[in-house]
Amino acid sequence: MLLWAHTPSKESRRMAWSLATFNVNGVRARLPLLLGWLKTAAPEVVCLQETKVTDEDFPAAALEELGYHVYFHGQKAFNGVAILSKNQAAQVRSGLEEGDGGQARVLAAKLDWGWVVNLYVPQGREVGHEAWEYKLHFLGQVAAMLPQRFDPAQPLVVAGDINVAPTDLDVYDPKRMAGKVSCHPDERAALERIEQWGLTDLFRLHHPEEKQFTFWDYRLPQSFKRNLGWRIDLVLATAPLAKICTGCLVDVGPRGQAKPSDHTPVVARFG
DNA sequence: ATGGTCGGCAACCGA
Numbered sequence: 306m307l308l309w310a311h312t313p314s315k316e317s318r319r320m321a322w323s324l325a326t327f328n329v330n331g332v333r334a335r336l337p338l339l340l341g342w343l344k345t346a347a348p349e350v351v352c353l354q355e356t357k358v359t360d361e362d363f364p365a366a367a368l369e370e371l372g373y374h375v376y377f378h379g380q381k382a383f384n385g386v387a388i389l390s391k392n393q394a395a396q397v398r399s400g401l402e403e404g405d406g407g408q409a410r411v412l413a414a415k416l417d418w419g420w421v422v423n424l425y426v427p428q429g430r431e432v433g434h435e436a437w438e439y440k441l442h443f444l445g446q447v448a449a450m451l452p453q454r455f456d457p458a459q460p461l462v463v464a465g466d467i468n469v470a471p472t473d474l475d476v477y478d479p480k481r482m483a484g485k486v487s488c489h490p491d492e493r494a495a496l497e498r499i500e501q502w503g504l505t506d507l508f509r510l511h512h513p514e515e516k517q518f519t520f521w522d523y524r525l526p527q528s529f530k531r532n533l534g535w536r537i538d539l540v541l542a543t544a545p546l547a548k549i550c551t552g553c554l555v556d557v558g559p560r561g562q563a564k565p566s567d568h569t570p571v572v573a574r575f576g
Numbered sequence: 577a578t579g580g581t582c583g584g585c586a587a588c589c590g591a
Contacts, residue, residue: 330582330583330591331582331583331584333583333584334582334583334584335583355583355591357583357584358584381584381585382583382584382585382589382590383583383584383589383590383591384590428590428591429591430590430591436590468591520591522580523580523581523582523591524579524580524581525579525580526580564581564582564583565580565581565582566581566582566583566591567582
């Protein structure tokens with residue numbers, strides 16, 4: 306047929322694909338919201354955090370019906386991470402080398418294009434608290450794990466609820482938040498160490514000046530409308546993926562139906 | 577200056 310002669314090669318018409326990170330704040334409570342969002346946004350890969358459910362109670366079937374392979378690492382009531390992928394994973398690994406201290410906060414999958422590492426970094430409560438020291442330890446473990454297990458010259462995404470606002474541009478009131486949890490210099494230095502290994506913050510790559518948040522202060526009235534938030538949900542990628550990243554957006558679509566304490570998805574496009 | 581809201585789970589903890 307004549308048209309075949311004009312069909313681009315398989316390489317040049319390789320499908321664009323997208324990867325999202327979304328702290329769902331309870332995957333069962335937020336399942337209708339999540340399913341509705343997946344149907345319209347249709348990302349190829351999704352990292353979920355705060356699923357708050359044991360593996361035996363994870364609502365896998367509803368997600369599989371949308372065409373996802375579903376991988377999860379959860380616990381009762383708190384934490385919990387999951388990866389959804391349109392393509393089947395070749396390998397899945399949960400936790401860090403030293404373990405997560407009984408907390409389900411790390412899940413990695415080897416997909417057709419490379420590895421994705423899904424992180425739910427501890428929030429830390431407040432600077433100086435035992436939980437804050439653990440947060441720094443956790444970030445240090447991630448920084449140590451990357452060079453042990455991965456190569457910055459190969460395709461890798463590290464995505465999740467990082468619970469650190471990388472710079473003052475990533476918080477609604479830098480003066481008020483100066484030195485506080487999520488903005489403390491030690492936390493930012495720990496994140497910088499992770500990025501300096503060879504990861505690029507894809508939202509910031511495409512939006513160098515934009516004050517766009519992914520989480521808003523649920524304790525302040527109308528915080529979403531007044532944009533009183535932080536950008537703490539990140540998609541980081543090694544150079545081979547940063548080079549083919551065509552955009553990265555915070556999708557506030559689900560926010561209309563969301564509770565004040567909910568995060569909103571971040572979506573990166575590639576290809 | 578201080579307080580305020582969620583989910584999970586059955587009293588408050590963590591965010």
